[in-house]
Amino acid sequence: MKKKLSQKDFMMLSFEDLETKKIANIMSNDSCRGILHFLSNKESTESEIAKEMELPISTVHYNLKQLTDAGLIVSDEFHYS
Secondary structure (H helix, E strand, O other), X not given: OOOOOOOOOOXXXXXXXXXXXXXXXXXXXXXXXXXXHHHHHOOOOHXXXXXXXXXXXXXXHHHHHHHHHOOOOOOXXXXXX
């Protein structure tokens, strides 16, 4: 089941921040926004996110990398199989 963003989820950005354009591009991506919202409620793995959000694991992995590179999320550890 895909989650919808609630009206109370928001983010403030400075127009003077050099990362604002990068973050704006990421936030225009529905999958990135959905994953960010999902992770705002609990910690999770790529597999759990993919399953809960009904997304391919490759999509989740790509979007998590974008979110991490922008500093919007932090990943504590990686597991590969």
